[in-house]
Amino acid sequence: MATEIVMPKLGLTMTKGTVEKWLKKEGDFVKKGEDLLEISTEKITNTVESPAEGILLKIIASEGDELPIGAPLGYIGEAGEQIDTDNKVSPLNDDKKIESTESTLKPNNQETIDEHRVRKKVKISPVALNLAKELNIDYTLIAGTGPGGRITREDVENFAKQKETDEKEKNNNQSASDNKGILSYEAIPYTGMRRVIGDKMSKSWAIAAKVTEHTSVDISMLNQLRTMINEGLQEGEDKVSLTEMLVKIVARALEIKPMINVSLDSDNIKVMKDINIGVAVALDDGLVVPVVKNVNKKSIYQVSKEVKALVRKAREGNLSLDEMNGGTFTITNLGTYGSVDYFTPIINQPESAILGIGRTVETPVVVDGQIVVRPMMGLSLSFDHRVIDGAPAAEFLAVLISLIKNPLRAILS
Numbered sequence: 001m002a003t004e005i006v007m008p009k010l011g012l013t014m015t016k017g018t019v020e021k022w023l024k025k026e027g028d029f030v031k032k033g034e035d036l037l038e039i040s041t042e043k044i045t046n047t048v049e050s051p052a053e054g055i056l057l058k059i060i061a062s063e064g065d066e067l068p069i070g071a072p073l074g075y076i077g078e079a080g081e082q083i084d085t086d087n088k089v090s091p092l093n094d095d096k097k098i099e100s101t102e103s104t105l106k107p108n109n110q111e112t113i114d115e116h117r118v119r120k121k122v123k124i125s126p127v128a129l130n131l132a133k134e135l136n137i138d139y140t141l142i143a144g145t146g147p148g149g150r151i152t153r154e155d156v157e158n159f160a161k162q163k164e165t166d167e168k169e170k171n172n173n174q175s176a177s178d179n180k181g182i183l184s185y186e187a188i189p190y191t192g193m194r195r196v197i198g199d200k201m202s203k204s205w206a207i208a209a210k211v212t213e214h215t216s217v218d219i220s221m222l223n224q225l226r227t228m229i230n231e232g233l234q235e236g237e238d239k240v241s242l243t244e245m246l247v248k249i250v251a252r253a254l255e256i257k258p259m260i261n262v263s264l265d266s267d268n269i270k271v272m273k274d275i276n277i278g279v280a281v282a283l284d285d286g287l288v289v290p291v292v293k294n295v296n297k298k299s300i301y302q303v304s305k306e307v308k309a310l311v312r313k314a315r316e317g318n319l320s321l322d323e324m325n326g327g328t329f330t331i332t333n334l335g336t337y338g339s340v341d342y343f344t345p346i347i348n349q350p351e352s353a354i355l356g357i358g359r360t361v362e363t364p365v366v367v368d369g370q371i372v373v374r375p376m377m378g379l380s381l382s383f384d385h386r387v388i389d390g391a392p393a394a395e396f397l398a399v400l401i402s403l404i405k406n407p408l409r410a411i412l413s
Contacts, residue, residue, distance in 0.1 A: 002054075002075040005050075005075065007068065015069060019062065021154065024037070025059075026058060030054065045192075045317075055078065057075045057076060058083055060073065062125050062150050063146055064125030122140055135189065142155050193283075208384040210347060216379065217377055218374045218375065242335075249400065249410040250295075252403055260352070264384065276327050277330070278324075278329070292306050292307060300411050300412075329353055330355070352383060352387050352388055361376055363375075381396070
């Protein structure tokens with residue numbers, strides 16, 4: 001009996017997924033556990049393994065289809081085996097399994113219309129259709145490589161790249177006078193992680209009444225404590241970083257000021273009992289925010305190990321959905337770049353506040369009536385004014401500053 005391939009549940013909060021790419025085609029032999037296709041959620045892309053050994057008899061979910069958990073994607077069985085596909089589920093991003101799209105593009109000049117540009121029905125995935133519209137591409141000229149000749153997102157991207165190459169060659173053959181005033185650029189498709197990040201940031205900016213408060217803090221004692229902790233480590237143990245210490249200190253500050261650790265849910269303000277700190281990690285093509293759970297209940301050594309493990313998995317592209325869900329407050333550190341003192345971080349919804357860490361600068365300050373030079377670190381707290389007022393935010397910063405100046409109270413708690 002044929003084995004059904006279904007949309008897997010990749011995390012506790014996942015309800016749907018998008019078929020990004022089939023790694024096998026109909027008629028291929030696959031082994032159990034072999035990589036079969038790629039599934040993406042709003043945050044990450046995961047590879048799905050084959051649930052059985054046999055022939056990939058039928059692919060019923062095309063690339064670009066968005067489907068609910070448990071929806072059938074295809075079937076694996078013995079060669080020639082008959083399968084029943086009546087229980088097929090329609091994609092969430094399309095009313096029909098295959099969209100028949102009529103091209104309405106018009107020629108840009110009065111020349112004879114090429115036969116490929118005559119109106120015709122084309123099989124194209126919703127994702128590919130949207131991308132073609134964004135890039136202003138006539139998709140009727142694209143040869144589809146998906147099931148049944150359906151045009152996939154990859155087909156559109158490849159067509160766009162080839163079109164750009166052709167245009168560059170054409171421009172290079174023109175004289176300098178012909179190119180006067182024309183800007184040269186490289187078109188990068190606004191898709192994948194970049195689009196997800198853009199959509200989330202735009203949504204956060206649109207719905208939150210965001211305010212940012214800036215300050216700086218002397219980290220002399222924090223640096224001294226960090227040195228002491230690292231000197232006491234066993235050989236081969238990883239050193240504790242400044243960011244990891246700040247994760248622990250922020251958790252203690254949230255214990256003292258719990259009204260910062262909140263989330264707005266319709267008519268209710270949720271005061272979160274758990275303190276789960278997200279740590280923004282920059283990648284080559286965007287950023288992700290893995291979450292350290294229950295930071296206030298863990299030692300600095302546990303926090304340090306977890307942060308390092310999550311950062312490593314983020315850079316390897318191996319984070320799970322659960323490792324990026326459940327955050328109640330986020331920290332983003334730009335101080336390591338040595339160029340930013342203060343900035344305005346965007347709140348990571350549905351959280352209500354985020355702390356930005358700027359660079360540390362040796363600065364003359366007045367201490368006990370004397371001018372001394374101290375390492376001063378920039379702090380930027382962005383918060384949603386719908387649920388957090390300016391005064392409580394300032395009080396939280398005051399507590400945070402006090403804990404950073406006297407870190408033993410937080411680090412050893």
